[in-house]
Amino acid sequence: MKKGVGMDEALRLKGVEKTFRGHLSIGSHPVLRGVTLTVPKGVIYGFLGPNGAGKTTTLKVVTGLLFHDAGEVAVLGETIGERSIRSRVGFLPETPYFYDYLSGLELLVFMGRLLGVPSPKLGSRIPVLVRAVGLEGKERLQLRKYSKGMLQRIGLAQALLNDPDLVILDEPMSGLDPIGRREIRDIILSLKEQGKTVFFSSHILADAEMICDQVAILVKGRVVREGPLESLLGSEVQFWDVTLRGAPGMAPPPGSSVLARQGNQLLLRVEKEEVLQDLLDRARSDGASIRGVVPHKISLEDLFLSQIPGEVR
Amino acid sequence: MVADRSDVPRQIAALAANTFKEATRSRVFYILLAFAVCLLVFSSAMGFMAIGSIRRVVLDMGLATVSYFSAMTAIFVGIGLIYREIERKTIYNILSKPVSRGVFLVGRYAGLMAVLLVNLAAMIAALSVVLTFFGGFTPRIFAAAGYIYLELLIITAVALFFSSITSPVVSALCTAAFYLIGHTSSALPELLAPSLESVWAKRLVIALYHILPDLNLLNINNLVVHDIPEAPGFTIRALAYTVLTVGILLVASTMCFKRRDLV
Amino acid sequence: MWRTLAGVLLLALLMTGSVSLHQDLVALNHTYPTEFRSYYIPSSEYLKVASLGQRNFWADLVFIWSIQYFDRYRESVRDTYLFHTYEVITDLDPRFHEAYVFGNLFLSLDGRFDLIYKLSDKGLALNPKNWLLAWDAGTYAFFQQKDYTQALKYFRIAAERNPSDPRLKDLVANAYKYRGDYEDSLRYWRELKADHEKDETEQGRFLVFAADRNIFDLTTKIDLRSLKAAVEAYRSSRGSLPLNLDMLVRQGFLKTLPSDPDGKPYLYNRVTGEVTSQTPFKFRGKFAQW
Numbered sequence: 001m002k003k004g005v006g007m008d009e010a011l012r013l014k015g016v017e018k019t020f021r022g023h024l025s026i027g028s029h030p031v032l033r034g035v036t037l038t039v040p041k042g043v044i045y046g047f048l049g050p051n052g053a054g055k056t057t058t059l060k061v062v063t064g065l066l067f068h069d070a071g072e073v074a075v076l077g078e079t080i081g082e083r084s085i086r087s088r089v090g091f092l093p094e095t096p097y098f099y100d101y102l103s104g105l106e107l108l109v110f111m112g113r114l115l116g117v118p119s120p121k122l123g124s125r126i127p128v129l130v131r132a133v134g135l136e137g138k139e140r141l142q143l144r145k146y147s148k149g150m151l152q153r154i155g156l157a158q159a160l161l162n163d164p165d166l167v168i169l170d171e172p173m174s175g176l177d178p179i180g181r182r183e184i185r186d187i188i189l190s191l192k193e194q195g196k197t198v199f200f201s202s203h204i205l206a207d208a209e210m211i212c213d214q215v216a217i218l219v220k221g222r223v224v225r226e227g228p229l230e231s232l233l234g235s236e237v238q239f240w241d242v243t244l245r246g247a248p249g250m251a252p253p254p255g256s257s258v259l260a261r262q263g264n265q266l267l268l269r270v271e272k273e274e275v276l277q278d279l280l281d282r283a284r285s286d287g288a289s290i291r292g293v294v295p296h297k298i299s300l301e302d303l304f305l306s307q308i309p310g311e312v313r
Numbered sequence: 314m315v316a317d318r319s320d321v322p323r324q325i326a327a328l329a330a331n332t333f334k335e336a337t338r339s340r341v342f343y344i345l346l347a348f349a350v351c352l353l354v355f356s357s358a359m360g361f362m363a364i365g366s367i368r369r370v371v372l373d374m375g376l377a378t379v380s381y382f383s384a385m386t387a388i389f390v391g392i393g394l395i396y397r398e399i400e401r402k403t404i405y406n407i408l409s410k411p412v413s414r415g416v417f418l419v420g421r422y423a424g425l426m427a428v429l430l431v432n433l434a435a436m437i438a439a440l441s442v443v444l445t446f447f448g449g450f451t452p453r454i455f456a457a458a459g460y461i462y463l464e465l466l467i468i469t470a471v472a473l474f475f476s477s478i479t480s481p482v483v484s485a486l487c488t489a490a491f492y493l494i495g496h497t498s499s500a501l502p503e504l505l506a507p508s509l510e511s512v513w514a515k516r517l518v519i520a521l522y523h524i525l526p527d528l529n530l531l532n533i534n535n536l537v538v539h540d541i542p543e544a545p546g547f548t549i550r551a552l553a554y555t556v557l558t559v560g561i562l563l564v565a566s567t568m569c570f571k572r573r574d575l576v
Numbered sequence: 577m578w579r580t581l582a583g584v585l586l587l588a589l590l591m592t593g594s595v596s597l598h599q600d601l602v603a604l605n606h607t608y609p610t611e612f613r614s615y616y617i618p619s620s621e622y623l624k625v626a627s628l629g630q631r632n633f634w635a636d637l638v639f640i641w642s643i644q645y646f647d648r649y650r651e652s653v654r655d656t657y658l659f660h661t662y663e664v665i666t667d668l669d670p671r672f673h674e675a676y677v678f679g680n681l682f683l684s685l686d687g688r689f690d691l692i693y694k695l696s697d698k699g700l701a702l703n704p705k706n707w708l709l710a711w712d713a714g715t716y717a718f719f720q721q722k723d724y725t726q727a728l729k730y731f732r733i734a735a736e737r738n739p740s741d742p743r744l745k746d747l748v749a750n751a752y753k754y755r756g757d758y759e760d761s762l763r764y765w766r767e768l769k770a771d772h773e774k775d776e777t778e779q780g781r782f783l784v785f786a787a788d789r790n791i792f793d794l795t796t797k798i799d800l801r802s803l804k805a806a807v808e809a810y811r812s813s814r815g816s817l818p819l820n821l822d823m824l825v826r827q828g829f830l831k832t833l834p835s836d837p838d839g840k841p842y843l844y845n846r847v848t849g850e851v852t853s854q855t856p857f858k859f860r861g862k863f864a865q866w
Contacts, residue, residue, distance in 0.1 A: 113327035
């Protein structure tokens, strides 16, 4: 049991590899080819990647469901393998599969007992959690009557039963409607406020962009970009889209390009700030009115797509 | 909140309770039980065909039905014990908690044994009613039930072992094969060994017989029918043997399951 | 609609064909010879293993089967198969009392007393406390086969295993009597009488009554037998019949001259040499045929 190293890290993976051994005619299939990432304590960390990149596999290695072939995994400062680590971690698997003959309440009691939460604490925590995930009044229903969104929420509730320091969520917003997604986002943010670390995987980039402090992008079993969102995306504006009206024949200054012309409206794209100033001056002098100036920074989607080889942009 | 060793009994109890709920909330369980009880009652009708031995026939057929049916239930439910959890991916919720794999296996096993106990009790209750009707109730059928339960403990442990390493179909075949071997192994010393020439071959066959469990040894139905008490020291030895065998099987299951990837 | 009808008709035709072919296959019957196929019960060694531990269950099944079907065996082989069947049943459950009893019953119908004794010996050896079976076998020997030596063997076993039932001793005494062992018989009845002198039950009083009659007859018979033997001895040594019974005593062929149990002297016919009793036997007619 290694302690001391990385005490301020909630999760650390270094060179983690996993190959699935093949049966008979199907050959072996490497899924993780050296995953390296570090999740500091107290952040919301987004684990992104296309389908099949190995996100779920990585999460299963971290939670002890799979055994990695090489590399190091340290959870909350301790090397993986100690059963006790799992009592400080909360895990929501992808598309939670639960026992449909149990009621929500029975499920939470069961999970709580497995976590070793003492009964009185369980008794006080469960109603709080049920309310927090928005399932108040529905906890006595059988799980087979729950909708997808409700299952996701009860799954989140059971992940938080033991008041974990690290919360790991696999695609927590999949299958939810916009209201549901908003609620999950809010819950994740409130977890951060409580001082917890949230590590979640997703392929809905918009949500990730909204709440993550740091991200890692996994492609074909390797982390290709990692770090705080701000530094990855930069604060630089990439270009402006300018909409002008009233000067259809205006010649675009050098450094800008016309994107569209409709009636007497003109849509131009400008990359440098000086060119923008120049264009705005010309527009005024030509008597055109400025309908819109929209700055574009690199979006997460752009960054994401740029990491995937062969993607058409 | 850190889960430690002292939570293990509570974890096992929680897993067992869940397994119990799973079985008793499934329709299949009740259908099997109802069928067994019907068979029990109808088989006692055979008793009328045996002049002067109605009570004996009812008892023999009753105990045989109870024995066969509870073994069938043990096998059918036991083979899916671990496999179903993996198949349905509900196992992810459990093993991502601080629950060791051995505890998980023991918990599922304990749950099924609780189900089988209820099953057995119901069938013996039905048999008691039928027996009283035919004027032959003896409290020794509870002793017979006890030994049937010991056999069930072993069979279920075997089913659990196979369930943790392979699919239900293969598990069912292997466990059924074990059941057959367990009940026919007496053929080794009685039929095979005498027909062999070499002394070493004979010894080998006898040794094989002792390694394989002879489940017939746990059957005291004849003693119950004729109201003869068991030999002194039998009960304690039968109990010890069962505990030992189940222990071996559970340890083997845990060893096989511990390093398994749960894809 | 016509299509469905045609389809159903076709199906019916095909089924008829397959059913009749099936019947032909059964009739061909080349797998096992018929004679043994229908009524064969495998040896108990294999049945023990095949029963998967539920030996009692299968013993009961074969027993029920045997009661239903025993008369379906052909006459010539019936007793062999019957015996084998009950051997199998009692191998599966050696304590199955009714099996021995019914086995004996069915075997007696064919007069196979030797098989009855074989079956009963097995049952008695495996069940040391069972006296009913001994009694059962004894009754076949005594009343049907009239082999009093066998009867005696079984009644003695019964009496030893169940000393508290005096009727068994009565049977032993009768077996001795019919076998001609008058002295043993007499001893038994004397014991019986002494044991039940004070017995006020109906059974007790009947036993004493029967004992008295037997003691009377046996004493007479024993006396007559020794008298006849003495007469014969006299005749073969002297060449002629003695004049009277006293001569036998005087000349040393008899120690003393007995009188019958009523105290009356025995009658002697000097012409024929016959000795008879003037008091009539208690048992008359066919009951005196011993």
